[in-house]
Amino acid sequence: MAGVTLPGNLLAMIARGVSANVASRDAALRPSLMRAVGSAVSPDGATVTVYLARSQSRQLVQDIASTGHLAVVFSEPATHCTVQLKARRASLRDATEADRPLLARYLASMEHEIGRVGHPPAIARAMLAYRLEDLVAVSFQAEQAFEQTPGPLAGRTIGGSA
Amino acid sequence: MSGPALADIRACLEGVIPAVLATCDAGGVPNVAYISQVFHVDDRHVALSFQFFNKTRQNILANPRATVLLIDPRTAGYFRLHIRYLRTESAGPLFERMAAQLAGIASHTGMEKVFRLLGSDVYEVEAIENVPGEPLPPPPARAGQLAALRLASERLARSTTLGDALNAVLATLNDALGMRHALILMHDEPGQRLYTVASSGYPTSGVGSEIRVGQGVIGVAARERTPVRIMHMTNAALYSQAMRSSFERDQPDLEPVTDIPYPGLAQPHSQMAVPILSAGRLLGVVFVESPQDLQFGYEDEDALVAIAGHLGATIDLLQSCAEAEPEPGTAVAPAGSRGATLQMRRFRANDSVFLDDQYLIKGVAGAILWKLASDHVQQGRTEFSNRELRLDPSLGLPDVTDNLEARLLLLQRRLQEHGPHLRIEKTGRGRFRLAVARPLALAEA
Numbered sequence: 001m002a003g004v005t006l007p008g009n010l011l012a013m014i015a016r017g018v019s020a021n022v023a024s025r026d027a028a029l030r031p032s033l034m035r036a037v038g039s040a041v042s043p044d045g046a047t048v049t050v051y052l053a054r055s056q057s058r059q060l061v062q063d064i065a066s067t068g069h070l071a072v073v074f075s076e077p078a079t080h081c082t083v084q085l086k087a088r089r090a091s092l093r094d095a096t097e098a099d100r101p102l103l104a105r106y107l108a109s110m111e112h113e114i115g116r117v118g119h120p121p122a123i124a125r126a127m128l129a130y131r132l133e134d135l136v137a138v139s140f141q142a143e144q145a146f147e148q149t150p151g152p153l154a155g156r157t158i159g160g161s162a
Numbered sequence: 163m164s165g166p167a168l169a170d171i172r173a174c175l176e177g178v179i180p181a182v183l184a185t186c187d188a189g190g191v192p193n194v195a196y197i198s199q200v201f202h203v204d205d206r207h208v209a210l211s212f213q214f215f216n217k218t219r220q221n222i223l224a225n226p227r228a229t230v231l232l233i234d235p236r237t238a239g240y241f242r243l244h245i246r247y248l249r250t251e252s253a254g255p256l257f258e259r260m261a262a263q264l265a266g267i268a269s270h271t272g273m274e275k276v277f278r279l280l281g282s283d284v285y286e287v288e289a290i291e292n293v294p295g296e297p298l299p300p301p302p303a304r305a306g307q308l309a310a311l312r313l314a315s316e317r318l319a320r321s322t323t324l325g326d327a328l329n330a331v332l333a334t335l336n337d338a339l340g341m342r343h344a345l346i347l348m349h350d351e352p353g354q355r356l357y358t359v360a361s362s363g364y365p366t367s368g369v370g371s372e373i374r375v376g377q378g379v380i381g382v383a384a385r386e387r388t389p390v391r392i393m394h395m396t397n398a399a400l401y402s403q404a405m406r407s408s409f410e411r412d413q414p415d416l417e418p419v420t421d422i423p424y425p426g427l428a429q430p431h432s433q434m435a436v437p438i439l440s441a442g443r444l445l446g447v448v449f450v451e452s453p454q455d456l457q458f459g460y461e462d463e464d465a466l467v468a469i470a471g472h473l474g475a476t477i478d479l480l481q482s483c484a485e486a487e488p489e490p491g492t493a494v495a496p497a498g499s500r501g502a503t504l505q506m507r508r509f510r511a512n513d514s515v516f517l518d519d520q521y522l523i524k525g526v527a528g529a530i531l532w533k534l535a536s537d538h539v540q541q542g543r544t545e546f547s548n549r550e551l552r553l554d555p556s557l558g559l560p561d562v563t564d565n566l567e568a569r570l571l572l573l574q575r576r577l578q579e580h581g582p583h584l585r586i587e588k589t590g591r592g593r594f595r596l597a598v599a600r601p602l603a604l605a606e607a
Contacts, residue, residue: 021231023184023194031184031192031229033242034293055294056240071192073182080271084194119179119235122298126238129296146217148195150276155216 003046003141004159010074010083010145015041017109018076020050022138024063032060037130038099038106039074048072048085049139051095051103053130061136064090070140073148078116082149083158085142095135103130165290168205171232171241172460175202176393177267178235183210185221185228193217198267198277200230200243201260202460203284208245209256211264212281222247228285231293239297245285252281255388262382262390265401270394270455307465310338314469318476323588324567325574327476328360331448331469336362339465341450341458343427346438346473347373347380348446348568353525356384356447359572361425368425369575370523378403380449383435387444389463393456395431420514420524432457436466440474445565448473481567483591504583504600508532509607522580527573529557532604534586534596539604548592570594 006014014020020036038051050072054061064070068089075082095103111124145158174181183197195218199211210230212219222228226247233240251257261279268277317330328346335341343363347356350372358371376385379401383390392401403426430451438446448470450458458466507516514524515531523531530551537543548566551557559566574586585597 021182021194023192023229025184025186025190025192029186029188029190029225030227030244031186033182033184033194033229033231035182035231035233035240053295067190069190069192071184071194073194073196075196080273082196086191086193123235123238126296126298127233150196150214150273154214 003143004145006045006083006142006145006159010158011041011045013076013081014039014048014074014083017106018074018113019110021073022050022052022057022060022064023071023073024060024067024069026059026063027067032057032063034060035127036072037128037135038103040102040106046141047139048142049137051099051106051130051135051137053134054136055134057136061092061138064138065092070138075148077113080149082147084146084148085140086144086146087140087142090138090140093137093139095132095137097132099135099137100132103132103135165292166241168202168208168287168290171234171290172202173236174232174234174241175200175208176235176459177263178456179233181233182231183218183228184231185218186225187217187221188224193221197230199260199264200232201256201263201282203256206287207248207284208243208287209251209260209282209284211260211279212250212283213264213277213279222283234297234300237297237300238295240293240295242291242293243287244289244291245287248284248286250281250283255386256284257282258382258386259388259390262379262392262401265396265398266392266394269396269398274397304461306338307461310334311465311468313338315472318472321476321480324359324477324480324565324571327473327480328571331473332360332362334469335448335450335466339462341452341462341466343430343451343453345380345426345449346446347449348565348572349375349384349444350525351444356380357525357572358422358425359446359568359575364425366423366425367575367579368422369579370422370527370572371424372422373403373424379433379435380447383437383449384444384447387437387439389434389436389467391434391458391463393432393458395429395455401433420512420521422521427451427453429453431455434458434463434466436463436470438470438474438477440478445474445477446568477565477567481565499598499601501600503603504598505603505605506532506535507605507607517580517584520580523573523576526557526559527569527576530569531573531577533557535602535604538596538598539602544596544598545589546594546596548594 020039023033025031034057036050040049071086073084111121114124147153147156180196181200184194186192201209230243260282264279268274314334321327335344346360347358354375356373358368379390432452435449512524513528515522515528583599587595589595
């Protein structure tokens with residue numbers, strides 16, 4: 001399956017930093033799930049990275065590593081603008097000091113986004129608290145993208161083949 | 163089941179921060195989506211809102227295992243629920259409770275046109291994981307709810323009349339639970355409606371105003387015999403009580419207006435209605451509302467359900483011992499009537515009664531007043547008993563399940579609001595007096 005090219009507005013939303021939740025499944029098809037504490041998009045828009053805290057996502061990280069399958073939903077809380085990306089291959093690496101500025105930018109964006117729907121910054125900071133040595137960076141190229149903003153177009157496939 | 167109990171994480175199930183749901187299709191492709199509601203059913207089950215025929219829906223029908231990520235809106239602590247799909251309910255108490263909550267969520271998030279509950283998907287909770295993290299300290303537990311229940315219980319136990327019992331509940335809601343706007347309505351089963359007998363916190367009492375069973379938050383709670391709670395302003399007409407609804411459409415044309423306006427808030431931001439049940443029967447509804455969002459949490463619902471249960475038992479108990487003792491007490495000679503004549507007019511079609519051309523009451527309470535006034539004018543009687551009303555075939559009291567005490571209280575309060583010239587005064591258990599200060603003239607219309 002070829003990768004998809006996401007429309008610029010969606011790439012911009014993901015790059016800016018909105019809510020990101022990651023799912024996979026084990027060999028028995030039991031779903032695993034956790035919120036990411038950070039996300040990023042490569043300059044060419046082809047590779048998406050989400051950061052998971054191992055201590056919160058043991059099953060999920062193990063499932064991604066062993067099956068390659070993952071689904072990530074990105075959503076802007078204030079507008080409900082939502083997109084889901086899926087892939088069957090992902091690369092995992094430990095986060096490093098080089099990831100810090102990006103994680104800090106993501107947190108700042110999320111404080112703003114969650115603030116728009118009335119939650120104080122302390123809630124965003126608690127939701128996204130992490131220790132760098134606990135983080136794993138999961139990078140993938142989206143093979144499928146789906147419109148998931150609630151409404152008549154929800155479920156529609158997005159983007160052309162790259 | 164390992165980890166915390168569902169009862170420990172009810173704060174996560176209020177729909178404040180949307181939950182996330184992971185499912186997987188038969189081919190092994192995972193799917194992750196937001197879900198508006200994860201609703202507490204009981205200690206082993208939750209219900210998720212089914213709103214769209216989407217991938218999530220297809221997946222759980224093919225593979226019933228799912229995982230939910232919840233967040234506590236107060237602490238940002240995470241919980242994961244491992245759940246298994248059992249069934250879908252598209253009607254009944256659970257469905258109606260979720261539909262009402264969803265209407266509030268939809269209005270609050272600008273999704274009124276999009277969110278519509280198609281079904282309540284019931285899942286068994288197989289495990290609850292407390293996800294490690296750095297949550298904020300939880301806010302101090304709200305003290306006082308148990309004390310409020312004790313106060314309501316003590317006050318109800320001291321009540322000797324229906325009026326006392328209703329006042330006991332309203333006073334407790336107001337001064338112990340901070341519920342400033344409240345209504346208590348009784349069920350008129352044959353008429354499929356509820357009529358207001360007591361209220362607090364409104365410019366007008368609204369005593370005598372009526373709501374159809376099924377109409378608004380109050381009517382849905384009555385129809386489904388279940389608590390209904392909405393934590394946001396909703397524009398959904400289904401949950402609005404404030405609609406004027408004339409019950410006279412199926413009656414012959416009546417000139418005079420016989421609607422008492424519903425007294426409630428025009429724009430409630432939080433609403434909760436709890437049925438008053440006793441021995442499995444619906445006696446009425448206790449309703450509270452607030453001009454602010456997020457006023458009534460699940461613990462408030464717990465408290466109100468407990469108070470309504472006690473009120474139901476009290477009402478039944480008072481009714482069963484409200485029959486008069488055999489010999490009348492020594493009646494104080496009532497003061498004679500004097501002054502200008504008070505005109506009482508009855509419309510037979512719906513037993514509506516007007517005093518000096520002002521609408522007073524209709525239905526069973528109207529028929530009761532007409533009987534009392536007729537006996538007074540024809541025989542000079544002023545002393546009456548509940549028992550004779552119960553035995554009087556002209557009143558159309560359906561049977562013992564009709565709450566005569568409530569009808570009399572409604573009549574007594576409507577007369578008080580009308581003026582000082584005609585009063586009903588309790589004179590003992592199951593006995594009362596018609597106090598007539600001006601000569602009565604009766605006319606049939």
